[in-house]
Amino acid sequence: MDKNGPKLIKSVLDQVKRKSVLLYIQQRVIEINKLTISLQAVLPEHLKPWCRVANFRNGILVIEIANANILMSLRYEESNIFLRLREEVLPLLSAIKIRINPSIVSSYHQRTMKHSSYCDLEKQKIKLRYLSKESANILRSVAQQSPDKLKKTLERLASLSREESTYLDGI
Template structure:
């Protein structure tokens, strides 16, 4: 039976004599992913507001930067900005970069919509909790709600009366 302990994760991403070949490949992957992350942050800093969230950096291969966007409208906007992107990336990060290739992937839009809905839902829940905890409705506001409900003959008056009764119970 072997008495070997598991290695910590940073062990694989640094140069080690024990894992020379494997650590070389893992270090190469680490450097490549850090480069992609750096390019993504730089592009989000450069690009105008709507474009910041409508693209994804896929890869760098053979001096070509591959970007991905959700539809052809965003692709044309990125193509319009590609000269500026190419110039700035050459001057700041990747001097060997020669071309930017932009591809369309509609799944990006679906993922961003789902993420936005989740974020909006979380914000609404947080706001509701803060409103109930921080703000109190006075008796004067209840009277004004009842006054508005008396003057209306629609369903609005029924809803306003219900709201006023709920508020009275909670005070």
């Protein structure tokens, strides 16, 4: 085997006699991952994909969440989560801080898209609604009394009625 070839990072770190910065970072990441697993064990099911541990220092657990909706749900459960974590995992836990990190949403979607089949993705699509003939007629009558730019837009929208075998998504 080539001495200059790729090596496992663990083997490189094991060769270091004293604690290096890289080794400290690796240990810290492992600790935070273990804390995230412990947090997931005490969270209600609907919160699990949207929460993760960001840090634990001086008895304060910092939890990152996806958005304000999750914040409200987590605040409701916070005392139960605090007590369970303190009893089961972190006896030194003195407080929980919560921060919103929107990137959790995109990382969740990347994970689910990666593991979803084509059929699952098709089931998740929003059902399409059709524009009725009556609605199309109303849009055309409003278009007749509108300025040119708005008139073109309303006519284009009216052309998407069900009777013309085209549909709208989400209107």
